[in-house]
Amino acid sequence: MDFLVALAQIKPKLGCLDDNLALVEAAVEKGIDQGAALIVFPELALTGYFLKDLVPDVALHVEDPRLTRLKELSRRISIAVGLVEVTSDYRFFNSALYLENGEIRHVHRKVYLPTYGLFDEQRYLARGEHFRAFDSRFGRIGILICEDMWHLSASYLLAMDGATTLLCLSSSPGRGINEGEGLGSANAWQKLTSTTAMFLNCRVLYCNRVGYEDGINFWGGSELIGPNGEVTARGAILEEDFVMGRVDEGALRRERIFSPMMRDENLHVTFRELKRIDRERGN
Template sequence: MTGGGRLRVGLAQMDVSLGDRERNLARHREWVDRATQAGLELLVFPELSLTGYFLKDLVPDMAITLEAAELRELEALSRDCDLVVGAVLEESDRRYFNASLYLSGGELVHVHRKVYLPTYGMFDEHRYLAAGDRIRSFPTRYGRAGILICEDIWHLSTAYVLSLEGVDLIICPSASPGRGVTTDERLGTAESYGLVCRTYGQFLTTFFLYCNRVGYEDGANFWGGSMVIGPNGDVLAQAEDADEALATATLDLGEIRRERLANPLLRDERLEVTITELRRVWHERTRRPY
């Protein structure tokens, strides 16, 4: 699929109202308008962009099903520009997932359910949400893509699996609260996400889109800093911290071929060694007597 061509991408670094789906959906319309006017072909919204993040007991009230009217409207919005939208998804078995939906050409193309739900420190996702159990890539009109939501990328295995599926692009919608004040100009979270995203781009020789939101919920600030990383680890676009911004970049998809010729890390990846060693580790763990 990755023959070349160019893709105009945008990251909607937006504020989100906590527990007000209607208002947030209206904001999505406005951002899609902006994206369309800017000639973008892919627009990424942050994690839980329809609902806000620290939902707690609002989770079931804010959830939508795949049959929801909101989803039909979002599909309609995706006719000219592919969209990645964050929502709480209610399944027929009444499990609720932190999900990102990929919409394209007026249709739902893919759903990623967050696999790693942070439940430590200031986070409590597993109390309210079910964890996804799939890391899958999917074809798009420009190449293979995969979605990982926020905490998912703090587990190397997720991006590794997508990489071996041959993705050209990893999309990471995020709602990362800022913390860690030192004498540095940026928050500790901003520094560490920058390091992680650039590392993925370079290690996996893939484009990496990180879209974080801004605004405050119960005193916690979301720091923004959304970024587009190239397959050599270069930062192709970077939004300012803390302010709403539409960060845009034109991806030269031919860069993936060129980078993988220069650095054939993916070609040389020894999947069978990894699987063998992981099986051994798993075996040893499960055979411990107590």
């Protein structure tokens, strides 16, 4: 189906769950007012990013009543939003919820927690173990959280699991200033999202936050990429924005006819070779 998507390029407050819930709910209502059928938020939209020891203080269980309002709103608009999720055995995940028709339809727990350079996620958070596509009213969707997308296998698995739409929730720090037009990190992401869409004949809906935490900027630039890798809408760089874009079912159909790489992808060959590599590594 054709539908309108909103990418909420917001500026969460670090460790302020109530303020961020209000910010997210207001953006959801704006999305409803503007006729969006789906709204995507950044990674950790409800908490902010450089949480460190705040992680347990801002975590929510999926049954937490503070999520009730978002569940209610999801009867009118589908919502993908990032938060810290706590489980009943007190593990804390960097998770994305997909809410639709009044319920949490899917939870993705970030698998690849970066711990290099300025990142230190795995010190504070537990690692997710799954990449699973799921059915939504827009067809089959796969969710990635920021660093997940830098692992080719993650997008590949979701596409092989039938996803035709990839949502990527991001809190990407801007860095790498040089003579070029954009920041190094922004340029790299733009290549990645476009190439992923093109390789897998999937739409990519990328939502990145803005604002500063301890001097580190988040560069925004949320974008909607068609299944041919072309960007059809892009948000402002380094400023809050509310990006609206149309997702065109026909574009997906035409691309899958024109470039039937996913049809021809041989899962059996991949699986057999991966098993061989695993065996040769001594496992």
